[in-house]
Amino acid sequence: MKIVVCISHVPDTTTKVKFVNDNKLDETGIQWIINPWDELSLTRALELKDDPANGIEKVTVAHVGPVGAEPTIRKALAIGADDAIRINATSSDAYYVAAQLAEVLKNNPFDIILCGIESSDFNGSTVGGMLAEFLGIPSVSSVSSLNLVNGEVILTREIDGGKETVAIPVPFVAIVQKGITKEPRIPSMRGIMMARTKPILVSEPVSLDALTEVVQYEMPKPRAACKFVNPENPAELITLLQNEAKVI
């Protein structure tokens, strides 16, 4: 079996975002990271590969983005992916990204395709499901565990107020969330050395129009300053919540 992990490349989650002309992210000083859920998906894929009983031949990472994203891809290779595919395009919207991934994966079939539940920049939660639909294969969303049991894929998916254990035939897309593994793997020295020579296949995008466009960014409206209650009289807080905020 072969696994591909789709990774997006996002500003570090503590970044204070700023925009140029209200329509473009100001990239000065931004630290780019592998989207947290993708790091977890990759870790889970490698854990599955570590157990020879699972028969995983290789773990590939795929990314749609310009050459500037290669350090992120190298990091994924250093964590342990065997090789990478980069589609040389500036990702404009989720539909565009998913279509590009589908185009490449059609010609390079994988059994298990992993995507994260959301990228922490655009908060779309859409690429994984779109990719499955473009490929015409099943998808399971909100996946919090993934195992191979006697060759069968068994997943846990979160539902409102509970969870379900489901089985699904390969090939399929799992859209992964918290729980899939505990901690992301970090690159070892050996991993970093080895990553330098691992192959990154670069493929050119197909021509396609995006369906959505951000025309303007805005900062959140500033909240009123915090009103402090005397710690000697916490009951005052409850009175304020009842009479002023009217929420209890």
Place this chain on the structure above:
Amino acid sequence: MSVLTFVENWDGKFKKLTFELVSYASKVAEMMNTTAIALSIGNVQPEELEKLGKYGVKKIIHIANEELLALDNQAYTSVITELAVKEGATVLLLANNNTGKALAPRLSVRLKAGVGSGVSQLPLSIDPFMVYKKVYSGRAFAHLTIKSPVRILTLAQNSFELIETPNDAAIETITVQLENGLIKTVVKDVQKQTGKILLTDAEIVVSGGRGMKSPDNWGPLVELADLLGAATACSRPVSDEGWRPHEEHTGQTGKIIAPNLYFAIGISGATQHIAGVSASKFIVAVNTDKDAPVFEAAQYGIVGDAAKILPQLVEAVREIKSK
């Protein structure tokens, strides 16, 4: 033309989230001079379906196929697509929950429809079709235009008011023809959380962080939640340590919630935590450190020791509840 909203049910019942969806769909329909239609799949009794009519939908389509009781993303996508085409839907609305997130992207490809996910207010304009959506986990917002003739929106829970506009909605119950072998998901086991208020549904949430010091100190926090009819939550390290169950972890990598009132007790207020709760109407923080970042997100705060403050809050709530 129409605005079609897919309404999920939980053991045959709808919940507040459902009525938020139909209220929103009706308002968008009004903005577009068209009608709102609700689509329900599964086992739902007519009395329950009728409730949707109270919030302005003109028609309720109920698909009663037994094979569709469990969610299969491909089968649901086929069924919803067929109905959306038949009803000439130009806007398709789903909840931004697990089910909505599973279906919206597939529908997007099937209908070649752009997606605006996690919207929390009405579209900014209809022509061009523009929505206001959260980006960078709440650290910014975007004006997003959707250029396709059909648009898909997912609505964030607890962000839109219920608007009653009574209507005599017609209920159409149908069964649809499903292609053989279409359903691929086999559900082997279901585990449901019972008896507790779901974190995502709760209007009030009481949440604790590492400042609670030990898993043994949760008594007064749980008591406060019980008295307020609230759900309990926690920061990530607390669930990682196993002090509290994983379902309670809120934040960027945990649950994203928008209650009316969120208590952050002994939580520092790291960006990744605030990302999950910033849409709360009010945030209250209790923290020993007056410079803790959580006070920048909070509207009310107490600088003090949670172990001392919590029991007094419990007392104060008990007092007002007994009146």
